[in-house]
Amino acid sequence: MPKPEQPSAPLTEQELLNRAQQLAGLTLGELADLAGIIPPADLKRDKGWVGQLLEWHLGATAGSKPVPDFIDLGIELKTIPIGYNGKPLETTFVCVAPLIGVQGLRWETSHIRHKLSRVLWIPVEGERDIPLAERHVGSPLMWSPSIDEDAQLKQDWEELMDMIVLGQVEHITARHGEVLQLRPKAANSKVLTEAYGENGQPIKTLPRGFYLKTHFTAEILARYFI
Structure with a gap:
């Protein structure tokens, strides 16, 4: 049987949101069937599988390029695994952090702010005892940071970038930052x-990524769904 063709890219934000709303209530197994994909048994080796499946259904074209998933609309897709209590189960990866050539970077023109300027959040059941194929997709929401959220993110970003500039990247822990954290992002420790x-000398270290802390994403979801 030929593999189904991916839907074309949505032309407007409303069209994208309508597509996402049509996925709500379906299981990952049902969505995989429609896409002609066999779901993995679990996500241990396929961490990005859920996001890739939803990208396929929504017509995202960016792939792994460092641009928003829906390039022409400037919208980033973020799936968020939710527990039985309706709260996020893990932090949300945003993008890889620059570790060299960072002097003079400003929050206003930063890659991370560009990524977070417009986000389509799609909650997905994430409790480990629910088989992957039986997990349901939730209702989507379209979000842009409020003035307060932008200020929170900017403060954390500036603190973390200052530490990178001062050569303290190895001293940054997940506890730094109120809503944004920086932590290693690599498939293995050889990368x-x-x-x-x-002392300003070049060193080799693990790549780092920016992640949104769970209480920050929980507040976004709570504001929309409660």
Whole structure:
């Protein structure tokens, strides 16, 4: 049987939201069937599978490029695994953090702010005891940071970037930042990238990624759904 053709890219934000609303209530198994994909048994080796499946159904074309998933609309798709209590089960990866050539970078023109300027959040059941194919997709929401949220993100970003510039990247822990954290992002510990050491010397370290903390994403969901 030929594999179904991916839907074309949505032309407007409303069309994208309508498509996402049509997925709500379906299981990942049903969506995989419609896309002609066999779901993995679990997400241990396929962490991005849920996002990729929803991208296929919604007509996203960016793939792994460092641009919003829906390039022409400037919208990023973020799936968010939800527990029985309706709250996020894990932090949300945003993008890889720059570790060299960072002097003079500003929040207003940063890659991460661009990524977060317009986000389509899609909650998905994420409790481990629910088989992957039986997990349901929830109702989507379209979000842009409020003035307060933008200020919170900016404060954390500036604090973390200052530490990177000062050669303290190895001292940054997940506890730094109120709503945004920086932590290693690599498939394995052999993948190293360049950064600055404390004396300004080049060092090799694990790539780092920016992640939104769960209480921040929980507040976004709560405001829309309660």
